[in-house]
Amino acid sequence: MLKLDTPINLDAARFFRWWSGELSFLVPAKLRKLLGASSEYLILTKDDDGVNAVYHNDEENRPLGYFSMDESGSQKRERLIESMPTLAEAKTILRLTPGQCLRKTLKLPLAAEENLNQVAAFEMDRLTPFKSDQVYYSARMLERSPTNRQIKAELVLAPRNKLDALLEELAVWGWRPDVVDAAGDSPIGAYDLLPEQYRPPRNPWPYRINLALAALIASLLIALGVLPIWTNRSIALDLEQEVKKASKTAKEVESLRQQVEDLVHQTRFLQQKKRTEPAMVDMLKELTDVMPDQTWLNGLQYRDHRLVVQGQSPSASALIGLIEASPFFQNTSFVSPVTKDMASGLERFQIASEVVNGRFSEKPAATE
Template identity: 30%
Template structure:
């Protein structure tokens, strides 16, 4: 089975010194740290996403336990079938870049058919549209069901799955982290920082305690003098904070209106553009994109009126116009980008 694999599929990382497991359509193969390939007992991955049967789990568990006992290594990287990889482009606000993983976990069930707990995912920023305030992200994921219950078997055998490695022709392999592996350099840095932090903590205690001891009498005198003016000062501080909070709120509203358009201006422009024989059944405004639906005797006149108003940019029909035979009305759906005012 190993000899039948293409050359690009059997490339592996020289820096990794643990186990590599190829979870292939025709079976499970483990690569030892010395490069030897071992075919593991157990069924081939289930096409329908089913798990490994209990009897095969015990057999696979015993084989993996014996390997860990023999070689003493625990870390393992899984390489599933590349067809298990799912990718799509996701558009998020630019503010999401600082906490991209957390945002994707929260939005996973909206962006994909899966919950965040049911996938192994990674994200790569494709481009930043600063003018529109949007971040274009490539979301890559592998459903855990595609691994057929292999992860619990590995962990019960004493192995530590670190990541999924998706081998692809052309670009380098894609790594989807299963856990955050710390290198030896990171461990040494952590111990060093712990020692430095302890020393700094001792010095900080000395630096804090000594001035307080010397100045405790002076502070007591200052406290008595400040007691008479503390209440008015606190009241002034609260008033200042209230004023600053209101100003910040007004600035936020003003900024969003400049970026996405003022809803009152948009409604006024629509009222002016629509004729008396036109009425709306639905209106939505999201991220500067306006979508209206309704009925009219002259749908062409509606879109011409919107096109003449500078508030609306590039109005177009979002769906075919359908005509009602009994009343002479035509149902329409028009989309447009809202301009700034």
């Protein structure tokens, strides 16, 4: 069943590696070597007594023999290089046997994919018997599981003291690997445990070619940016003169427009003030009109459109409806509970209401 809600994880770096690999056969072999993209490998495996060498390229996987770690093995190596000049350009890879390195499969959170080697170094003492400063290590992702938000990765490591001793022994007899990998079903060069001090000098040609291409691209970008500006320079100068001529008129128009806006704002402010601010005389007159007979006011407070009245009435509950029916008042309610005055027999009340401008209220006035 097709799941359209499944997230798509695009590894751009892996895609371009695959893409360049598929197109590499179109590039001549000499040019591939010049660019440092040779597909010829001299694969070495080391045991206690010597080195087993295999030549590998896109077409064949040819065993070259066994070379002992002594003078005879060194002479045999020199004769091999003389008979196969292509080995001088091939990348030498030392593949560590299971007894020389440790491979471990890890399950890590999905977020660890971005910094896989850093996470492996941080968790090294928990995942292996070693600390990160005791080993050379490399990790690569094998599988991604977005549903479980986990990744499956493989960690390859070798103790520093053993690998350093192994590389020094190889160097004595002329073997200097470009990459230290791990034997197994992983692709050639998937891991690189080679310490920095043993790395051969890099081929300067890829850097020079990339630098030349970068300079060419920068020149083209500069030309694309400068040429239209230079071509239209005369037009820009003419337009600048026209803008200067029109700037004075534009300033005068802007000044007049600002004056008009100020006048309109002042007029609207007065109109709005008149519509929103209730007149105290109107409010007091309306309050007097809506209060029934036998109702007495002992106190009145007005602030920020809010009116609070205190008094006594034969029926305080009826006052809410009378006040609310007026176009001058809205949102009328008791502020405190109604109590009864034992001396007068009237109900004491405290009522609050929001005062509006009754002259402009859309609320219809109560009819008698």
